[in-house]
Amino acid sequence: MKNIKIDHFKASGPVVLEEHKTIYDLNASEDKIEKELEEVRVTLGKLQDTMYAHGKYAVLVCIQGMDTAGKDSMIREVFKDFNTRGIVVHSFKTPTPLELKHDYLWRHYLRLPARGKFGIFNRTHYENVLVTRVHPQYVLGENLPNVTSLEDIDETFWERRFKEINNFEQHIADNGTIVFKFFLHLSKSEQKDRLLRRLEKKEKNWKFSPGDLKERELWDAYQHCYEDAINNTSKPHAPWYIIPADDKATARYIVARVLLDTLQTYHDIEEPELDDEIKAHLESYKQQLENE
Template sequence: MDLANYRITPNQTPIKLSDYPTTDNKHFNEEELKEKLIPESIKKLQELHLKLHAEEQKGIMVVLQAIDAGGKDEAISFIFSNLTAQGLKTTSVKKPSETEVKHDYLWRIHEGKPARGEISILNRSYYEEVIAPRIHDVLDQDPLPDHLIDDDIWVTRFRQLNDFERYMTENGFPVIKFFFHVSKDVQKERLLERMKDPKKNWEFSFSDIEERKHWDTYQEVFEDMLTHTSTEYAPWYILPADDDWYARYIISEAMIDVLENLDPQFPEISGEDQKELDESIEMLEKE
């Protein structure tokens, strides 16, 4: 797989989502992905994650962003839930609380950031702050000083988010971002499945139908976000999310790529610690 096919190159012409397919699986059938390719990829990912957790030198922050029914939750279930639980953190970013609104918009993200040795997953993320307020034109309802709300506020926030991700990366916490590019028809199918299947009703929210009415505006806002915030140090990957299993395979392979670049290693015991370890082994063996 050539991950470059899905990674957005920085400083290119404005992104048009219509140029990116929502289905792109030309090589593998679903059974092969489910039974062979993804399990093999996950096994490798598990080994690298265990080293990252043991080494405790760096962490990774993963951003999952999509419109409703894009496939974020399923990616967490089928890919990330297979990793070592102690080295994994998942945070769902929802509508900000009254307390969160009183702080700067990145304040509520800090608990979701990874510790060294961890992979943290943001199920939706701080990018909601350049999406939802634009869709619903509600920025003036936040307690922001009037002089901060102008035509340049989104450009300013894009710069701030890029700066934040550069800060994370330069401190040993690379950021990798996945955008689930799903078609309107497939979203419709998935929403109807949730609505009609009693076992999936809990996944459905009436707000999903309301948000769907803003489909075209969402696409425009996503395009602006992707164009201005995919960087060399924190790239966006556009996933062909109609192919749900193939999208999960891309995620797994991209995570392996990040971890291999970090090259985590199991800590080595030496010196006095090694001597004490040898003595402890000998003591236990003589019991």
């Protein structure tokens, strides 16, 4: 199986999504890829246990992608071997009336992981420069003081949002959160096949919405917005990784590998030492239990 270099997938320089492949050949069978993924995620799970005890870093994993890109199954398969006490998943939907009374980042602040934990954002704060940019009328629902019409939502507005998001991510990184951002790069033809499977397989019907087809018609607009968001917000403290997503097994392995290889560079993550007083009396504690 091909060894991968995670920097190959990191967004750097001006990103043009058309130039990034949506499929990546690992030179391995699906069974082999899944076996390698299992080994990586077991190691990740053990590392997370250490991070939980260490309590100095949090990890925020942001997953974005077009409909059917495989976000849900990515989360299920990559984090399967984590202790549930150390991981929290949030799937962000349309903002509630309460959330709309606050700034657009407020609900994301509330769900940031505590130090020692992993937080997974399934769709993220980037929806505020993706969906709302394709559908700017949604911004009017935020009831912002200086936005009274669509004409107020200009390029300066989006530039300000990129700056706010960069500041948000810089702030949490400075305070101990390791940020990963994954764009699951799906081809339009593969999305078509996956939507058809949702219609053809009864057990998948519940996933389909007619709105999926309306959003598909806006494919080019979304690709432009993703490209712009990645170019404006991929930073050393919060990099974007562009993950070829046409093959789910390969995409899951690459994401798991990026997580593990990056976290293993943090050489200060280790289990805390026992207090000297406790360490000096371990044998007596053991004898006390054995003599019960």
